[in-house]
Amino acid sequence: MALLEIRGLCKSFAHVVANADVYLDVEAGTTHAILGENGAGKSTLIKMISGLYRPDSGEIALDGAVQHFASPRDAILAGIGVVHQHFMLIPAMTVAENIVLGTERQRDAATPRQSRLLFNRKRAAASVQELSESLGLPIDPWARVETLSVGMQQRVEIVKALYRRARVLILDEPTAVLTPQETEELFAVIRKLNQDGIPVIFISHKLDEVRAIASTVTVMRAGKTVRTAPVADATAAQLANWMVGRDVILQSRKEEVAVGDSVLEVKNLSASDDRKTEKVRGVSFSVRRGEIFGVAGIDGNGQTELVEAIVGLRKVNGGSVHLLDRDIGHMSVGERIARGIAYVPQDRQQDGLILSFSIAENLQLREVSKAPFSRRGWLTRAAARKRAQQLVEEFDVRPPVIDASAGSLSGGNQQKVILAREMSRNPELLVAVQPTRGLDVGAIEGIHRYLLQLRAEGRSILLVSLELDEILSLADRIGVMHAGEMVAVMDNQNVTRESLGLAMTGKWSEKEAIS
Amino acid sequence: MPLYAVLTGLILGGVIMAIAKYNPFAAYAALFSGAFGSPTAIGNTLAGAVPLILAGLGIAVAFRTGLFNIGAEGQYWVGAMAAVWVGYHFPTMPWIVHVPLALGAAMLAGGIWGGVIPGLAKAFVGAHEVITTMMMSYIAILIAHFMVENGPMMAPGYVPQSPTVAASATLPPILPAVFLNSNLSDGFFIAVAAIVVVHIVLFHTTLGYKLRAVGFNARAARYAGMNVPLYTVLALGVSGVLAGLAGGVQLLGVDFQLTDTFQSGYGYTAIVVALLARNNPIGIFFASVFFAALSAGSQIMQINAGVSANMTDVITGIIIFFVATDRLYGYWSQKMRPHRPSSTAAIISGKGESPQ
Ligand SMILES: Nc1ncnc2c1ncn2[C@@H]1O[C@H](COP(=O)(O)OP(=O)(O)OP(=O)(O)O)[C@@H](O)[C@H]1O
Ligand SMILES: [Mg+2]
Numbered sequence: 030m031a032l033l034e035i036r037g038l039c040k041s042f043a044h045v046v047a048n049a050d051v052y053l054d055v056e057a058g059t060t061h062a063i064l065g066e067n068g069a070g071k072s073t074l075i076k077m078i079s080g081l082y083r084p085d086s087g088e089i090a091l092d093g094a095v096q097h098f099a100s101p102r103d104a105i106l107a108g109i110g111v112v113h114q115h116f117m118l119i120p121a122m123t124v125a126e127n128i129v130l131g132t133e134r135q136r137d138a139a140t141p142r143q144s145r146l147l148f149n150r151k152r153a154a155a156s157v158q159e160l161s162e163s164l165g166l167p168i169d170p171w172a173r174v175e176t177l178s179v180g181m182q183q184r185v186e187i188v189k190a191l192y193r194r195a196r197v198l199i200l201d202e203p204t205a206v207l208t209p210q211e212t213e214e215l216f217a218v219i220r221k222l223n224q225d226g227i228p229v230i231f232i233s234h235k236l237d238e239v240r241a242i243a244s245t246v247t248v249m250r251a252g253k254t255v256r257t258a259p260v261a262d263a264t265a266a267q268l269a270n271w272m273v274g275r276d277v278i279l280q281s282r283k284e285e286v287a288v289g290d291s292v293l294e295v296k297n298l299s300a301s302d303d304r305k306t307e308k309v310r311g312v313s314f315s316v317r318r319g320e321i322f323g324v325a326g327i328d329g330n331g332q333t334e335l336v337e338a339i340v341g342l343r344k345v346n347g348g349s350v351h352l353l354d355r356d357i358g359h360m361s362v363g364e365r366i367a368r369g370i371a372y373v374p375q376d377r378q379q380d381g382l383i384l385s386f387s388i389a390e391n392l393q394l395r396e397v398s399k400a401p402f403s404r405r406g407w408l409t410r411a412a413a414r415k416r417a418q419q420l421v422e423e424f425d426v427r428p429p430v431i432d433a434s435a436g437s438l439s440g441g442n443q444q445k446v447i448l449a450r451e452m453s454r455n456p457e458l459l460v461a462v463q464p465t466r467g468l469d470v471g472a473i474e475g476i477h478r479y480l481l482q483l484r485a486e487g488r489s490i491l492l493v494s495l496e497l498d499e500i501l502s503l504a505d506r507i508g509v510m511h512a513g514e515m516v517a518v519m520d521n522q523n524v525t526r527e528s529l530g531l532a533m534t535g536k537w538s539e540k541e542a543i544s
Numbered sequence: 545m546p547l548y549a550v551l552t553g554l555i556l557g558g559v560i561m562a563i564a565k566y567n568p569f570a571a572y573a574a575l576f577s578g579a580f581g582s583p584t585a586i587g588n589t590l591a592g593a594v595p596l597i598l599a600g601l602g603i604a605v606a607f608r609t610g611l612f613n614i615g616a617e618g619q620y621w622v623g624a625m626a627a628v629w630v631g632y633h634f635p636t637m638p639w640i641v642h643v644p645l646a647l648g649a650a651m652l653a654g655g656i657w658g659g660v661i662p663g664l665a666k667a668f669v670g671a672h673e674v675i676t677t678m679m680m681s682y683i684a685i686l687i688a689h690f691m692v693e694n695g696p697m698m699a700p701g702y703v704p705q706s707p708t709v710a711a712s713a714t715l716p717p718i719l720p721a722v723f724l725n726s727n728l729s730d731g732f733f734i735a736v737a738a739i740v741v742v743h744i745v746l747f748h749t750t751l752g753y754k755l756r757a758v759g760f761n762a763r764a765a766r767y768a769g770m771n772v773p774l775y776t777v778l779a780l781g782v783s784g785v786l787a788g789l790a791g792g793v794q795l796l797g798v799d800f801q802l803t804d805t806f807q808s809g810y811g812y813t814a815i816v817v818a819l820l821a822r823n824n825p826i827g828i829f830f831a832s833v834f835f836a837a838l839s840a841g842s843q844i845m846q847i848n849a850g851v852s853a854n855m856t857d858v859i860t861g862i863i864i865f866f867v868a869t870d871r872l873y874g875y876w877s878q879k880m881r882p883h884r885p886s887s888t889a890a891i892i893s894g895k896g897e898s899p900q
Pocket of ligand 1 (some may be wrong): 068467
């Protein structure tokens with residue numbers, strides 16, 4: 030008998046049926062992947078299993094016993110541990126506080142006893158440290174969560190779930206925010222948990238990962254579970270086909286485009302992060318017409334600051350930024366938008382969208398003062414809506430309901446709204462940071478096609494990505510960032526994964542670069 | 545939800561009256577007839593709603609932009625002072641110039657007091673508007689005291705009050721034949737016009753769009769190229785303009801001179817009005833009438849049912865409690881979730897995400 034059984038779960042929202050008759054059996058000690066397009070209903074399913082949403086109908090059974098979760102607390106007590114797609118940590122608190130939070134009064138043999146009234150920080154920290162080390166996920170229990178990298182925050186979420194003695198661990202797109210190394214570490218933890226008999230539900234859009242870690246895969250399409258199969262039998266192309274319902278071209282093909290004059294000229298640029306540590310040190314490069322310039326590097330080597338300095342969100346300490354021969358280094362964000370810089374930011378929920386605004390309102394965010402969104406200060410609603418409807422269809426945002434709030438969209442569809450807005454502006458320069466993060470293979474194919482089309486039209490694209498594959502398949506030239514410097518700029522033709530990897534870790538000598 | 549808070553407030557108030565051995569039904573009947581029982585009563589209730597509407601709109605605009613203007617009371621008083629000063633200084637001016645001039649002065653004074661000063665302080669040195677608007681409010685009230693207590697605006701004689709405004713600066717009563725001698729003046733039309741204007745600005749102009757964007761997610765607004773400090777100053781400024789207008793309209797339409805009480809309470813009740821109305825301009829009309837009715841009816845309740853007029857304060861308190869806990873609950877539960885940008889405005893306006 031399966032440890033976790035889902036039988037006929039249904040859940041509808043105002044505009045969509047998110048889950049329609051979902052079935053799932055998760056066996057103890059296995060890793061069960063759930064695959065599905067953006068908006069297929071994966072996160073909704075997880076939210077029901079974890080007590081955040083109440084199902085309209087259907088059953089959840091753990092060890093054969095039917096569960097009725099009225100709140101996340103019930104689910105936690107029953108042994109469901111979840112790391113959500115968007116983390117649920119309290120940034121101002123320490124790691125230990127976050128992990129222990131809510132369990133202070135739980136008394137049993139394994140969780141360390143806390144007194145009823147007083148919270149014992151030291152004891153909490155010690156127990157957290159002990160647990161995290163035994164799991165092979167060392168973390169500093171005293172660090173404040175807001176100072177941690179995303180990968181570390183995820184670690185905190187995992188330890189938090191296991192501290193609550195989870196019997197099932199659910200990871201909703203855990204690798205979307207991880208570097209390849211961190212992903213490997215995560216996989217080691219998953220395997221260890223499996224050995225201890227704890228099943229892991231693993232949601233990802235990356236087919237290779239699913240093939241690497243999962244033993245069984247369930248495919249969801251439009252709210253339904255359409256197929257469950259052992260992973261061993263399936264190729265990546267097959268998985269993609271099951272998911273999207275058609276063949277997906279996993280490798281995008283580039284046509285030859287004649288590169289033109291330089292559009293973006295960055296010279297000797299330096300910039301600091303919010304704590305005034307210099308993060309970009311004398312970076313120089315240029316992006317030409319009809320060119321995709323990829324920026325590769327391990328997360329945190331200055332890519333974010335570099336991009337923010339180019340789009341105007343961060344002050345430049347030194348050096349210059351020229352767009353079409355105009356010095357834009359000291360212009361405001363608004364002026365740079367007007368001069369044709371489009372920007373897909375890394376953090377879609379914090380920077381890219383206003384979640385309580387509708388899709389239509391979000392699509393006009395960066396150019397509300399221009400046609401067709403407004404005329405002389407008056408919003409021209411009808412025209413804006415027409416445009417929104419077009420974009421939503423063109424970029425396949427689901428559901429294509431322009432009045433739905435951006436916050437109600439699935440993660441991948443939120444990303445599509447941002448891409449639709451930025452790419453449709455016919456920008457001189459598109460700065461895209463992790464543009465396909467969280468998108469399903471079908472959508473990635475679409476976005477890549479779109480980027481290549483912009484390139485073919487002679488636009489310039491600055492593509493920052495942590496995914497080497499993405500950079501290798503799209504970029505014409507690749508700049509590698511390490512410790513705030515652009516240590517190498519290479520032509521994609523004569524680049525290998527190995528040389529990229531060497532440069533990213535700073536073990537690259539200039540001599541080789543010349544060749 | 546707002547209705548639920550109102551009903552709970554009324555019911556709990558009734559229970560408390562019953563415990564105190566009053567007849568709650570008789571009390572509410574008296575309250576209602578005091579508020580709406582006669583044309584005069586209706587006129588007075590509507591008149592009482594006018595300053596609440598104006599100040600409430602001001603607070604709502606600030607909330608929408610994610611800002612908490614709690615100094616509307618002081619902005620009301622600087623507006624009142626400015627209107628009265630202009631009102632008695634130019635007795636020969638024609639009505640058509642004098643009234644707009646006096647009201648313009650009130651708006652300007654309120655705008656500078658509530659908006660520009662706290663707005664700039666927030667935008668450039670990061671001083672929180674809750675503190676600055678409140679402090680500016682105290683200063684305003686103390687200045688008002690000074691003005692009429694042997695200060696430059698004191699009328700000749702020994703009574704601490706200002707001269708009465710000239711007839712050319714007063715707002716005439718509306719339909720005196722219908723509302724008899726109630727306090728309802730043309731200020732009512734100004735309040736209604738303000739509702740329409742605020743609604744249009746918020747939802748039909750790029751300015752309103754930007755104000756709301758800044759309020760919901762300042763980071764995204766910055767990314768969108770919006771000048772966040774500018775809109776902060778602007779929102780607080782408009783907020784102060786409306787609260788100042790409330791003071792001006794009240795003085796030119798109802799009070800006609802400053803006396804040294806300086807406790808209108810409108811600026812504070814207006815916060816509750818905005819909360820109850822979820823910053824919806826049209827909702828503000830009804831919330832204002834409701835609170836004005838409570839206060840107008842409470843006198844009659846005291847006379848006819850023998851229930852202390854303070855009982856209405858209890859009811860108001862309970863309503864505030866329910867409105868506030870509900871909103872605050874939403875606020876905190878969102879605050880506790882990172883990566884979900886939220887803001888005071890999103891919560892207070894009830895437009896934040898709600899996952900079910
Ligand atoms: N709170 C909500 N209110 C309204 N609709 C919602 C809400 N949450 C999800 N939906 C809708 O339900 C559908 C399923 O969303 P869900 O987040 O489960 O997708 P997903 O499979 O996790 O997608 P992704 O891969 O993009 O994260 C989507 O169409 C989404 O718009
Ligand atoms: Mg999801």
